[in-house]
Amino acid sequence: MALANxxxxxxxxxxxxxxxxxxxxxxxxxxxGAHFSMTGATVSHHLAILKDAGxxxxxxxxxxxxxxxxxxxxxxxxxxxxxxxxxxxDSHEEAEKK
Amino acid sequence: MALANxxxxxxxxxxxxxxxxxxxxxxxxxxxGAHFSMTGATVSHHLAILKDAGxxxxxxxxxxxxxxxxxxxxxxxxxxxxxxxxxxxDSHEEAEKK
DNA sequence: CTATCGTTTAGACGTTCATCTAAATGAAAC
DNA sequence: GTTTCATTTAGATGAACGTCTAAACGATAG
Numbered sequence: 001m002a003l004a005n006x007x008x009x010x011x012x013x014x015x016x017x018x019x020x021x022x023x024x025x026x027x028x029x030x031x032x033g034a035h036f037s038m039t040g041a042t043v044s045h046h047l048a049i050l051k052d053a054g055x056x057x058x059x060x061x062x063x064x065x066x067x068x069x070x071x072x073x074x075x076x077x078x079x080x081x082x083x084x085x086x087x088x089x090d091s092h093e094e095a096e097k098k
Numbered sequence: 099m100a101l102a103n104x105x106x107x108x109x110x111x112x113x114x115x116x117x118x119x120x121x122x123x124x125x126x127x128x129x130x131g132a133h134f135s136m137t138g139a140t141v142s143h144h145l146a147i148l149k150d151a152g153x154x155x156x157x158x159x160x161x162x163x164x165x166x167x168x169x170x171x172x173x174x175x176x177x178x179x180x181x182x183x184x185x186x187x188d189s190h191e192e193a194e195k196k
Numbered sequence: 197c198t199a200t201c202g203t204t205t206a207g208a209c210g211t212t213c214a215t216c217t218a219a220a221t222g223a224a225a226c
Numbered sequence: 227g228t229t230t231c232a233t234t235t236a237g238a239t240g241a242a243c244g245t246c247t248a249a250a251c252g253a254t255a256g
Contacts, residue, residue, distance in 0.1 A: 197256100
């Protein structure tokens, strides 16, 4: 299931920090790595997981590879959460759908 | 960090299915276990993780222990997601909040 | 074409995770 | 109190994870 990968990707603090960085603006793999004390190989591994989860996409630009947030997947997960709140809300409150 | 535990808890399909079941109504550990083909011990383990993540709470009632969704944590995570959408949306679009 | 720079892949290592079986706890009923 | 039923805890096992070093790949610059 897609959600499994997404939540697994989000469960790591390093990866969430990467997403925070990319929230400001797209960054190359090297720029992202500069924010952490780990190996470039490790950062690349995290980026691959984020990409696999659909949370980011990459754009090759000459010598560099830029990573960027993929907001549509954020919206998907947001919807998943809202089903719980809606579902629960409807059960003890008169429902008016939007 | 709290988010780490929450996302780790949500990354397992079994635990997400448990949350779905609890979305309908609170259930005892036994009732939850009846929906799966695993050992009761394993289900208990998953419930402990969900409880630790704050996604559910338990209520002791005689011989049984009932589990129930804790919606406030759902809302917290939902807010975390919305910061990304808001942040990004504001940067390239004139923001008008709903 | 060869050297260089940015990034990824391969393989290894210790840790964490999901699951099991077996034993322990806790509450109710006899 | 002893038995019974619901649930959890303890300990074990194999798979997955985060990290590293070393090697490979890809694109640009000499």
